[in-house]
Amino acid sequence: MCGIAGIIYKDGEHNIGQDMTRMLQSMKHRGPDSTGYALYAKPTEHVVMRYTVANTTTPRDYEFQGRLKRNRAEVESRLARLDAKIVSNEKETDYAFRVTLDYSGDLKQIADQIEDIPDCEVLSLGHSLEIIKDLGDAETVCAQYHLDTFSGTHAIGHVRMATESDVDISGAHPYWAYPFSDIAVVHNGQLTNYFQWRRRLERSGHRFNSECDSEIIAVYLAEKMSEGMSLEDAMRLSLDELDGVFTYLCVTADALGMAKDEMAAKPLVLFEGENMIVMASEEMAIRAIIDHEIDTYDPYEGEVMVWTR
């Protein structure tokens, strides 16, 4: 089933960590397996990278703690070799870290070097995007990663009921559009031409960290945008080129978009206010952050909408 949510403010920064937690927690029943956030803070000159050095399915054997330390040390060593100066390095959990880097080179190089280390995965990389995802409900993940004070302009989130791949961090949404910075996607549905698109994109040099069909959308959109297409045009094209039933949300550094397949098989409820646009799989998620009566509606089949902050 899964639940997705998105919010974009037009009047500056708000506590989007808390907003998204409330929305996702209210949809816990749609996906108890994992919860994920893509949060957009004010862009900085530094590169922000979120990464893990082990997955939740990695065996917790006697060597586990030792591997975590060795992997983290190897990450720092490889960053140094790439002339990426670590400005700050925060430990979020035993296996998840957030680093800010003074780096002006190719971000793909960083991602490739880090993910070459066994069990390591880059969750997000960019100047404003931060992806946080883990097992458990929204309140659990929020407390674990201290998201209740995260300030920013827009965000998407996801609660997952795993159907297509494992229950682990790699299979959790949102997906970062490797190797393109600051683009992320959450998705509710199934893509039926997943393998076809995965092979095409792999032949173009892209890598995939999971077996989850949703990861395709992020990379697909990012590739189209890298060819010069706008976010909205890329999303419209996806309705023709991606098969299946889906509603997905895509975010970039300054925009948030939604797309719904031609059958309108997956829900999305939308509220467009003066200073904020909020959407979610269920209205109760919107009500979780708005305490007065509002008019909401379901976008129709084949609709694509994009808002900028």
Next chain:
Amino acid sequence: MDAITGENQIVYDARGLVEPDCEVPKVSKIDGEKATFDALDLTTRQINLELRWLINEEGVTDVTVQNPGAKHSLAVGLLTRCKITFEGSLGYFGCGIIDGPEVHIKGRVGWSACENMMSGTVVVEGNAGSLTGAAMRGGDLIVKGRLGARSGIDQKGGLILTMGSVGANTGFMMQRGRQVIVGDAGHGLGDSMYDGIIYVGGTVRSLGVDCVPGEWMDSDAEFIDRKFRIYDLGTPPTFQKFVCGKKLHNYDNLEASERKLVL
């Protein structure tokens, strides 16, 4: 409790929604045959238990529910003639399988509202999600906003009237009853319908398989005028009428009337 249990009586509750010990909250203010309660801090099950308690045991016939908060599955399975007013929106599956109540929703409804509704009236002031009135068998469902996709799927009777537009595959496999759509209709209108009538005031993006324009009758105008008058919806616009072409399924002279007898 009746949650799914195995040999070892292990409760499956991965979503944390099972309420095995839920009791009637009894928080309503009762004034004769009228009652009001605030649902803000109540769960779905508590709200439904409160409604049943008021209607079935306290003799209340007019209930106002404040702050329903778009919670799911509210006011389902009510089989008594009564009035219920929701001062806000409902989530999924609102007013399902009802037989008799007059429900007024001063907000919107999510997916699958009034599924399998048998009789009564439901008036929604706002919009409605997809699958509204699915498998509906009787009664009137009036939506003053717009409807999502597949409204009236498998509809077996009753009326679905919307003052706005509708999404794709409205009336899919409709078997009986009527839909009145003041606005536009999405693609695949009336796809694979067996019977029933769909009236559209706006444009139709495309007709579904075996859905064809129907011959306008005086009784069509009389029916629409009467419903607009009853629900105070103003003057009805000009409608196009669509019916089943009866080319898709196996029909014979007797089949249609026999089928109506059993439905």
